[in-house]
Amino acid sequence: MSDILFTSSATAKNGRDGHVKSSDGMIDLDLVNPAENKEGKGSNPEQLFAAGYAACFDGALNLVASKKDKQIDSTTTAEVSFMKDKEDGGFKIGVTMNVEVQGVSPEDAEELVEAAHQFCPYSKATRGNIDVKLVPQAIE
Known part of the structure; x- marks a missing residue:
């Protein structure tokens, strides 16, 4: 493996209709599947x-x-x-x-x-x- 300069990490729970959060908390988003839920608020x-x-x-x-x-x-x-x-x-x-x-x-x-x-x-x-x-x- 090449020399690692840095590593970023994020954890998702419950897939496309769940939540994702980065290890530092900068990303902390609800997820919505726009193909099935066009009215929902969240990222994908x-x-x-x-x-x-x-x-x-x-x-x-x-x-x-x-x-x-x-x-x-x-x-x-x-x-x-x-x-x-x-x-x-x-x-x-x-x-x-x-x-x-x-x-x-x-x-x-x-x-x-x-x-x-x-x-x-x-x-x-x-x-x-x-x-x-x-x-x-x-x-x-």
């Missing part, structure tokens, strides 16, 4: 995954840009979809990564987003396991 695993993936990807994008001497301002929105898996009848997720990159050409934005996708730890963890669609957009 896909929303939490989207938040983590968007933050990680945007960090990777900015690191990649700085290593290429590009000055950018970026906003990354991860849309995580919960879907029926046609292969096994179960469920799966897919991600559309909408990335706005200010300060570079459309070609550079596309190149930086692809490079970030190769570098991002979440992208590495999901590569070959879920569909990820990259949607870079250069903002002037």
